[in-house]
Amino acid sequence: MIIHSLVKGMIIGLLGPEGTYSEKAAKLLNPEAGLMFFDDLEDVIGSVLSQEVDCGVVPIENSLEGSIGITMDALKEYDIYIIGEVIVPIRHCLLSKGHLEDITVIMSHSQGLAQCRKFIREHFRDVKIQTTGSTSHAAKLTSEFPGMAAIASRESAQKYGLDILADDIQDYKKNYTRFAVLGNNIPEPTGHDKTSIIIHLAHDRPGALYDLLGEFASRNINLTKIESRPSKMGLGDYLFYIDMEGHRSDRDISVALNNIEKIVDWVKIIGSYPSGTRKKVKN
Amino acid sequence: MIIHSLVKGMIIGLLGPEGTYSEKAAKLLNPEAGLMFFDDLEDVIGSVLSQEVDCGVVPIENSLEGSIGITMDALKEYDIYIIGEVIVPIRHCLLSKGHLEDITVIMSHSQGLAQCRKFIREHFRDVKIQTTGSTSHAAKLTSEFPGMAAIASRESAQKYGLDILADDIQDYKKNYTRFAVLGNNIPEPTGHDKTSIIIHLAHDRPGALYDLLGEFASRNINLTKIESRPSKMGLGDYLFYIDMEGHRSDRDISVALNNIEKIVDWVKIIGSYPSGTRKKVKN
Secondary structure (H helix, E strand, O other), X not given: OOOOXXXXXXXXXXXXXXXXXXXXXXXXXXXXXXXXXXXXXXXXXXXXXXXXXXXXXXXXXXXXOEEOHHHHHHHHHOOOEEEEEEEEEXXXXXXXXXXXXXXXXEEEOHHHHHHOHHHHHHHOOOOEEEEOOOXXXXXXXXXXXXXXXXXXXXXXXXXXXXXXXXXXXXXXXXXXXXXXXXXXXXXXXXXXXXXXXXXXXXXXXXXXXXXXXXXXXXOOOOEEXXXXXXXXXXXXXXXEEEEEEOOOOOHHHHHHHHHHHHHOOEEEXXXXXXXXXXXXXXX | OXXXXXXXXXXXXXXXXXXXXXXXXXXXXXXXXXXXXXXXXXXXXXXXXXXXOOEEEEEEEEOOOEEOHHHHHHHHHOOOEEEEEEEEEOOOEEEEOOOHHHOOEEEEOHHHHHHOHHHHHHHOOOOEEEEOOOHHHHHHHXXXXXXXXXXXXXXXXXXXXXXXXXXXXXXXXXXXXXXXXXXXXXXXXXXXXXXXXXXXXXXXXOOHHHHHHHXXXXXXXXXXXXXXXXXXXXOOOEEEEEEEEOOOOOHHHHHHHHHXXXXXXXXXXXXXXXXXXXXXXOO
């Protein structure tokens, strides 16, 4: 899972403080890299844009809650590319210095809270819910007050001296987060790559999505993901984020993308990068 | 926008307390209806299932943040249907009893917080962020402490005696929420209907989505929405939520849905209902 361009001495920007799932992803990517922690995802993305770091590692998609809006929006808005990906299993714990019956506040990142919605509703219907910049930030804050609990990783418990009051508390067992490695240049093909694009379809052009998918289907290009997201320009106006197997320099993909430019309003290639998984999905 | 089956004396279940955007939606739907407020969306949905109310009004999609997971999941899991829709413009205010410089906590529903992410980041980087069951619940809590502020509607300010410290604070001006009216039976055609379905595509069947869209395209059935959501069964496994113009009893739609059953793993009709808008979008 270590991608070719990543070498010893490199600096990875990521969400902090220590103990985040982003840290797990960064260590899977390159255990030798130096880590530069930031308070929020916007700052991680900024550090890639300003080249303060060699690359950034940010969550892009969770198997329960779907895409991470900030990352998806940044890929649309900035000159930044996905240059790799890492998949991390997510196993949330309820951490505290106090006892179960003393808890009056539960804190976590909004994603952690959403992934454990049923658990919170069932056991802590009347506690206050506080959103923090990261799961480990919640763990860090929790260590100051026994009435507080954090939803965070097992590693955060160790890091901040907290007890694990409950383990594996996400609402569904299969909980994975895909992290994107962000950089400023699209890497060369490796032979097992993926390409990601964003598309905005022309208004009032029925069948446009059908025609667009036809460009892939007719060339046997395997789509590993197709996702619609609000364009923020009004209800019913969507962007489509599409991932496919192959590098943008592959002949079939290159021809398909050229043809697609004529069908759609707007298309942006947001990355060609070594695939983190080999599993084939549908399109 | 008042749908035929809704009459005087009916009871609508919705998210409370008074002052929610759901209340605006319910009053647009039927100004004469009795309103029964619940603490969270799960309870509203439960009240429809148990027939404690005649129908429920719940947010289903926001133009900035996309779909409301709880509603989308409930439509998949329960025997419940969309029987109508209402679109409400969302204009968030920052409400408090105190002054701007005193604010140490900002509270709102997670959607309100997400829709004002940039505003909060720019002006209140170091305040605590607390999640509440609804925007008006945040307003109600805020009225007790001058150091707190809520992100909620203008109506909530009046309702809970708060000052409007800032108006129109959502990150993008075009902010709309589509509310679904939930009921236990699919209404008869009115001549200007929409039909909503959920589809799970078979695994390892490349081109399945293309074939599926072909069933609609070949019959000139206009899709007003196509959205993928995680199936919660693993990364890369999606459900597709598709809205189309027409009633499920229309011949073209009925044939298309029959053919689609043969292509996909699983399909569920989650409603045929009078359209809240007439605007044609693309597919």
